[in-house]
Amino acid sequence: MGQEKLSDDVLDDIDLLLDQVDELSKLDCNATTDLISYELERENIPHRRMCGSVVQSRSGETVFPHCWIELASGEILDVRLQKYFPYTEDAPHGRFLASGIYSYRGAVAIDARIPEPLINEMAA
Numbered sequence: 001m002g003q004e005k006l007s008d009d010v011l012d013d014i015d016l017l018l019d020q021v022d023e024l025s026k027l028d029c030n031a032t033t034d035l036i037s038y039e040l041e042r043e044n045i046p047h048r049r050m051c052g053s054v055v056q057s058r059s060g061e062t063v064f065p066h067c068w069i070e071l072a073s074g075e076i077l078d079v080r081l082q083k084y085f086p087y088t089e090d091a092p093h094g095r096f097l098a099s100g101i102y103s104y105r106g107a108v109a110i111d112a113r114i115p116e117p118l119i120n121e122m123a124a
Contacts, residue, residue: 015094021035027119027122027123034116049113050068050108051065056088
């Protein structure tokens with residue numbers, strides 16, 4: 001994936017999408033990642049669906065499996081990590097660049113996405 005710079009308007013739209021997906025509290029990380037991927041694909045925004053683990057450096061606590069999106073810019077889209085770190089205030093959320101506090105480790109998800117109608121049914 002190239003280092004294509006997205007416009008501020010597109011980034012604002014992504015942030016709005018993340019807020020909307022975040023409100024779908026019945027969906028776990030795999031479904032939210034797939035739903036975000038469908039929307040990004042519709043808008044022709046290059047991205048990678050990732051699956052792996054996230055490690056909190058201070059405690060060594062690991063969340064596995066975990067899914068998220070990576071944009072071509074290197075930014076991460078994740079609206080579910082806070083669910084697994086409910087007692088910390090610094091768990092990344094939304095659109096952000098990786099930090100040393102939470103280490104994302106994984107590979108491009110090669111499994112098929114959950115069908116979008118099923119995600120919508122699960123979210124209802």
